[in-house]
Amino acid sequence: MTVACVRTITPVLHIKPQLISLVSKPKTKTQQSCSVFVSSVVMSYDKELAAAKKAAALAARLCQKVQKTLLQSDVQSKNDRSPVTVADYGSQALVSFALQREFPYEPFSLVAEEDSKHLHKDGTQETIDRITRLVNETLASDGSYNVSTLSNEDVLRAIDGGKSEGGSQGRHWVLDPIDGTKGFVRGDQYAIALALLDEGKVVLGVLACPNLPLASIAGDYKHSSENEVGCLFFAQVGAGTYMQSLNGSSPVKVQVSAVENPEEASFFESYEAAHSMHDLSSTIAKKLGVKAPPVRIDSQVKYGALSRGDGAIYLRLPHKGYREKIWDHAAGSIVVTEAGGIVTDAAGNPLDFSKGKYLDMYVGIIVTNQKLMPVLMKAVRESLEEKASSL
Ligand SMILES: Nc1ncnc2c1ncn2[C@@H]1O[C@H](COP(=O)(O)O)[C@@H](OP(=O)(O)O)[C@H]1O
Numbered sequence: 001m002t003v004a005c006v007r008t009i010t011p012v013l014h015i016k017p018q019l020i021s022l023v024s025k026p027k028t029k030t031q032q033s034c035s036v037f038v039s040s041v042v043m044s045y046d047k048e049l050a051a052a053k054k055a056a057a058l059a060a061r062l063c064q065k066v067q068k069t070l071l072q073s074d075v076q077s078k079n080d081r082s083p084v085t086v087a088d089y090g091s092q093a094l095v096s097f098a099l100q101r102e103f104p105y106e107p108f109s110l111v112a113e114e115d116s117k118h119l120h121k122d123g124t125q126e127t128i129d130r131i132t133r134l135v136n137e138t139l140a141s142d143g144s145y146n147v148s149t150l151s152n153e154d155v156l157r158a159i160d161g162g163k164s165e166g167g168s169q170g171r172h173w174v175l176d177p178i179d180g181t182k183g184f185v186r187g188d189q190y191a192i193a194l195a196l197l198d199e200g201k202v203v204l205g206v207l208a209c210p211n212l213p214l215a216s217i218a219g220d221y222k223h224s225s226e227n228e229v230g231c232l233f234f235a236q237v238g239a240g241t242y243m244q245s246l247n248g249s250s251p252v253k254v255q256v257s258a259v260e261n262p263e264e265a266s267f268f269e270s271y272e273a274a275h276s277m278h279d280l281s282s283t284i285a286k287k288l289g290v291k292a293p294p295v296r297i298d299s300q301v302k303y304g305a306l307s308r309g310d311g312a313i314y315l316r317l318p319h320k321g322y323r324e325k326i327w328d329h330a331a332g333s334i335v336v337t338e339a340g341g342i343v344t345d346a347a348g349n350p351l352d353f354s355k356g357k358y359l360d361m362y363v364g365i366i367v368t369n370q371k372l373m374p375v376l377m378k379a380v381r382e383s384l385e386e387k388a389s390s391l
Pocket residue numbers: 082113176178179180181182269270271272274275276297298299300318319322325328
C-alpha cells in the first residue's frame with residue numbers, strides 16, 4: 001500500500017509514527033476526504049504472532065514427549081520414502097486446532113506438510129489412537145483451550161485443515177509440523193516451523209527448536225548440547241527477531257553474525273547428504289577460504305542458529321530435480337532476514353512464497369549476512385559453473 005487514509009484503517013492496522021507523512025495538497029477526491037496520508041504503513045501481526053508462538057510451543061511439548069520414547073511403530077514411510085511419525089501428525093493437529101481456536105471468526109487457511117491419507121489405510125487404527133491420545137494429553141497439560149476430549153475424527157479433521165494451496169492472495173498459515181523428521185528420529189535436531197503469509201509475503205515466523213542449546217553452538221556443537229536446550233525464535237516483519245527459552249524466559253533480540261572475513265566464517269548445511277550437495281559446499285567454502293569444518297544440522301534450526309550469529313553462512317544445494325516446499329523455508333527465512341541477514345536462491349533472487357506449495361526458484365538457497373553475500377554469491381556462481389562444465 002503506498003498511500004492510505006488513516007481513518008479507513010481497521011484497529012489491527014498499526015501505523016508506525018515515523019512512516020506517517022503529511023501531504024499539504026491532496027490531489028484526488030479520495031485524498032481530499034482524508035486529513036492525514038501515509039507514504040507507507042506497516043501492519044501489526046502481534047495477535048497472530050502470539051497465537052503462533054503458543055501453538056508452536058504446544059506442538060513442541062508433544063514432540064519432546066514422543067522423541068523421548070520413540071517406538072519403531074511410531075515411524076512410517078510416505079510415498080516418497082521420507083519418514084513421518086506420530087509426532088508429525090500430532091504436531092500438525094495441535095497447531096491447526098489451536099490456530100482455529102484462536103481466530104474462530106476469520107477465514108482459516110493452512111498450507112502444511114502432512115495430511116491424513118496414510119492414516120486411512122488398513123492397520124492404522126492403533127496409530128490414530130496414539131496420535132489422538134498424544135494430542136489430548138498435550139491439550140490437557142496446557143489447559144488453556146478448555147476442550148473436552150477430541151475424537152479421532154476431530155484429530156484427522158484438524159490434520160486435514162492443512163490442505164490449503166497458499167498463493168498470492170489473502171492470508172495463509174504455513175506449517176512444517178516437524179522439520180527434520182530424520183533428525184527427530186535419530187534423536188537430533190528438528191524444528192516446528194510456523195509462518196504467516198499475507199498477500200504472498202512472509203509476515204511472521206516462529207521456529208520452536210526443542211533440542212537447540214540456549215547458548216551458542218558456534219565452534220563446539222557436540223559438547224554444547226549438554227547445556228540447557230529448547231529455543232523459540234520469532235520474527236515479525238519490520239520488528240526484528242527474538243529468541244526465548246521454550247520454558248518461557250524473556251525474549252532477547254538476536255542479530256546475525258557481523259563477520260566480514262570469509263576465513264573467519266563458519267557454515268551450516270544439512271546433516272543429510274541426500275538433501276544438499278556436501279561436495280559442492282566444500283568447494284565453495286574452499287574458494288572463500290573458510291577454515292572451520294561445516295556444521296551439519298537437520299532442519300530450520302540452521303536458520304535459527306544463524307539468526308543469532310552461531311555461524312555466518314547456510315548453504316543448501318539440493319540434488320538435481322528436487323523442488324523446495326514453502327514450509328521448509330518460510331519461518332526460517334523471516335527469522336534470518338529480520339535479524340539482519342539475507343536469504344536468496346543461488347541466482348541471488350529473493351525467495352518467492354506466493355506461488356503455492358512449491359518455491360519456484362533457481363536451484364539452491366544461500367543465506368548469510370549483508371557483508372559476506374557478494375563474495376559468497378560469486379563463489380557459488382563459479383562453483384556451479386565449474387560443476388556444470390565438468391559434466
Ligand atoms: N532430496 C532432498 N533434497 C532436499 N531437501 C529434501 C530432500 N528430501 C527431503 N528434503 C527436505 O529436507 C527437509 C529437512 O531439511 P534439512 O535437510 O535441512 O534437515 C525435509 O523436511 P521434513 O523433515 O519436514 O520432511 C524435507 O522437506
